[in-house]
Amino acid sequence: KAGVTQTPRYLIKTRGQQVTLSCSPISGHRSVSWYQQTPGQGLQFLFEYFSETQRNKGNFPGRFSGRQFSNSRSEMNVSTLELGDSALYLCASSLEAGLPYEQYFGPGTRLTVT
Amino acid sequence: GQQLNQSPQSMFIQEGEDVSMNCTSSSIFNTWLWYKQEPGEGPVLLIALYKAGELTSNGRLTAQFGITRKDSFLNISASIPSDVGIYFCAGYNNNDMRFGAGTRLTVKP
Numbered sequence: 710k711a712g713v714t715q716t717p718r719y720l721i722k723t724r725g726q727q728v729t730l731s732c733s734p735i736s737g738h739r740s741v742s743w744y745q746q747t748p749g750q751g752l753q754f755l756f757e758y759f760s761e762t763q764r765n766k767g768n769f770p771g772r773f774s775g776r777q778f779s780n781s782r783s784e785m786n787v788s789t790l791e792l793g794d795s796a797l798y799l800c801a802s803s804l805e806a807g808l809p810y811e812q813y814f815g816p817g818t819r820l821t822v823t
Numbered sequence: 824g825q826q827l828n829q830s831p832q833s834m835f836i837q838e839g840e841d842v843s844m845n846c847t848s849s850s851i852f853n854t855w856l857w858y859k860q861e862p863g864e865g866p867v868l869l870i871a872l873y874k875a876g877e878l879t880s881n882g883r884l885t886a887q888f889g890i891t892r893k894d895s896f897l898n899i900s901a902s903i904p905s906d907v908g909i910y911f912c913a914g915y916n917n918n919d920m921r922f923g924a925g926t927r928l929t930v931k932p
Contacts, residue, residue: 713865751826752866752911752922765918799865809915810856810873814865 711736713802713815721821727788730818734781734802740764741783742812743775746797755798758783759806787820795822829912829923837931842899844910844926852914852921855888855895860925861908869910870897902930 714733722728734741742765743755754767758777775785781802787794797819801812829846836842846855854873858866870881872888872895879886885898895912907930912923 751924752913753826754920757918801865807918809913809920810854810868810871812868814867816864 713800713813715798715800715815715818717818718816719819719821721823722790723823724790724792726790727786728790728820730785730798730800730820732783732785732800732802732815734783734800735813738802738804738813739781740803740806740808741777741781742801742803742809743783743785744799744801745769746799746817747795752799755785757806764806790822792822794820796820827912827914827921827923829926831926832924833927833929835929835931836902838902838904840902842902842906842928843896844912845894845896846912846914846923847894848914848921849893850914850916850921851892852916853892854915855886856913856915857884857886857895857897858911858913859908860911866911899928902928904930904932906930 716731740759742757746752757765761777772788777783797817799817801814803811827846827848856871857869860866870886875892876890877888883900887896909925909927911925914921
């Protein structure tokens with residue numbers, strides 16, 4: 710079956726703009742988690758959605774938000790972009806919530822903020 | 824939040840050699856995970872550990888959950904060129920997931 714897909718794969722934005730990233734989980738998976746990966750901070754958990762509800766949230770400012778739709782697809786939004794938001798944004802899906810050892814990651818969206 | 828301390832940062836080894844890397848934390852975790860990430864891809868789970876002292880293998884990979892629950896180790900035996908990539912550890916406890924900075928492995932044929 711198809712893996713986790715993320716769109717777009719690459720994105721260039723300007724400071725102050727906003728951006729929306731999309732994630733389609735593996736068919737049947739109901740939990741979607743988002744992570745930020747940077748050379749300096751490494752992988753950091755952003756938030757997890759399950760059944761259209763945010764179940765868990767990492768330590769990121771309110772500019773980072775997300776949502777999940779009834780078909781389990783998820784979007785992540787970053788408003789008022791800053792240079793430090795340049796990163797690889799990874800989405801991971803699992804059948805149920807709270808099961809990091811059963812997560813499958815997508816290839817990521819590479820966001821560059823200029 | 825504080826991430827995990829993973830070492831070494833990078834390794835350059837000859838094909839056929841064994842590799843060891845480790846991860847330590849000041850906090851206790853109930854689950855330790857090891858991932859591999861290749862260029863242009865997301866991390867792929869290699870091994871999951873659920874109990875202190877547990878030793879688990881996946882082919883040439885062996886990982887251990889430290890007795891103190893604050894550390895974990897990954898060993899790769901008889902390395903091959905396709906082992907190249909970045910290996911990450913992760914600790915999970917009560918909805919809190921932290922990652923190591925990764926060990927970049929280069930294998931020379």
